[in-house]
Amino acid sequence: MRPVDLAREHGLSTQAVRNYEDAGILPPADRTPHGYRVYTQVHARALRAFIALVPAHGHQTATAIMQAASRGAADEALALIDESHAQLLADRQTLAAVERALRDLTPLEDERERAAFVGPLARQLGIKPATLRKWERAGLVTPARDPQTGYRVYSAADVRDARLAHQLRRGGYLLHQIAALLDQVRSAGGVEPLEATLEEWGARLTTRGRAMLRAASALDDYLG
Structure with missing residues (x-):
């Protein structure tokens, strides 16, 4: 030939x-x-x-x-x-975890989040500032730093993610499971767009x- x-x-x-x-x-x-x-x-x-x-x-x-x-x-x-094949299985497990987590989420009271510092945000959620810092190390929130003071500044998206993480932690989800969900939320641009992409995500895995x-x-x- x-x-x-x-x-x-x-x-x-x-x-x-x-x-x-x-x-x-x-x-x-x-x-x-x-x-x-x-x-x-x-x-x-x-x-x-x-x-x-x-x-x-x-x-x-x-x-x-x-x-x-x-x-x-x-x-x-x-x-x-x-x-x-192991990676495909892990992707399927992540998708299943995201779907379960979204089912367990309760609607946020106000989607118009505002930027906040660590102390006020911790008080709003009823947790310790150290918990927020732990979530940051786990990749759940990614606050910026004030250029003058060096304090953590949580953007509106960070506040949303912190509130979602707080709900999921109360639901018994582990930090790595929440991190996977929030990565998908950020990629999709929010919770509602993410819900619309789950079917497409599953179809890609099947393909x-x-x-x-x-x-x-x-x-x-x-x-x-």
Whole structure:
């Protein structure tokens, strides 16, 4: 088979196929007396496996998997896949924790939060200032510092996050669980936008999980 024969199946350029071989994604090809590459069905299966692995595990991990597989280190390739599956499971657990936490949240009395210093905010929440500092170390709140006094200044978003954290702590949630939720709240721009993205987030995880199934079949075909 010529490079163009492999490239045509996947809509790639012949240079891309040569680059994949040079990167170790495909096993080394034999050469004709004139120096032209000669590919086989083994290379075709390797390329199919790589193309399937990219949406399942990402380009970097897919490359590492195929490099290991193509040099005969099947156990190393499988270990990389195991790590990727473990990350998908962790992402699913985070999503489930966010969904449970949102169900447990009570509506905030006033969404128009104001900036505050540590003392007044602690009194408002009925907690000690040391608790706010502990939450800061855990990533729950990220106050800035007053340039003149060095005091912590909690922005309106920090106050919102502190109030959410306080509700969730009373509900028995652990700091790392709350931190994961608040990261998502910040990325979404608030609680309501986050609720609207959860379904899409779950759909992406499902899509990735199914891509992993297809990639596993293609890689098994190549390893066999």
